[in-house]
Amino acid sequence: MRQAARRPQALVQITALHGVLAGLARKRRPGPRWVAASWALSVLHLGLLEERDRISAADALTLARGNLPATALGSTRWVGVAAIALDLADGRLARHQHTASPFGDYADSFADAAFWTWLTLRHEPSRAVRAAAITAWALPIATVTAIGIRRGTMPDRPRPTLLRPAAAMQAIVAMRRLLRH
Template identity: 70%
Template structure:
């Protein structure tokens, strides 16, 4: 069976990673990995035309809110990543309201809203809202889970690096959001399989950092 025919996204990704790892990530193995991953992503997107249309419409609505070419590239990159990972919707064929809120949060840095004093508060509110909607509507999926992780990493790292004057807080932000994404990616490449994302039951350090960064940004003149 070809990897592109495997229905479970995690199993398909693990199969691709394992094959590349066995080939020691040589150039031909990397090229094969990228080619097969892109082919599978295209197949999965074609099987979900409604989700692809919703994803495209959402990002088209965000484009007028951008300020320059760099912001438009951010939105384009967000669309590309979303389209390549529609297979993570699994049995769903459309985006949920929670998914839309997550994608909007991830694109806040590309809009004028991102630089406002209230952007951190809005990001926290959207994070709480999309989690509530996902649980209430039973729309949890690997797509929403990974989109939430990357949206948080993108927005909070950007906000800290762009607007936080304290080098200590900036370093803490990188440790809270960017470092885990890099670490999970490195583990996946070394092991040849995607690791489980840790889910602390009581206290999430990143959640505490959200409050710190958002409050400092809100109160800063």
């Protein structure tokens, strides 16, 4: 509540964005509950905006990407490619506009984990690929969250510089989904 009081513009922006997303998700599964969970996580992490009092355009793209499972219209054939495009766009925008923040960094990780785990568990027939998805996305998020809760502060995320297994998994899952049709 203190962070929301310090950043009322960010709270309004996040609420408005999630209102639009909820409208798009109204008749879909996982739908409004997914969007509500995204809103709650976003609001609970407003302190990660640090000195900023609003979210950036890159942050909004990241949050939209994280909500693709609830809002993706039509076929899910292209949704993996769309997620990769949004991921590249939000990163480029954050660097170009110098709006990178811990909020955006963590939102990016959560958006990736939520979207790619959902897509893989929901649409991937291979057990090996599903297991790799859990290892690449859900396990690191769960580990960092558990450490954060135990310490009472958010730890730095591990960032391998040479090998990025989650990025490789994104390409594999997106291509398998695209080619399966």
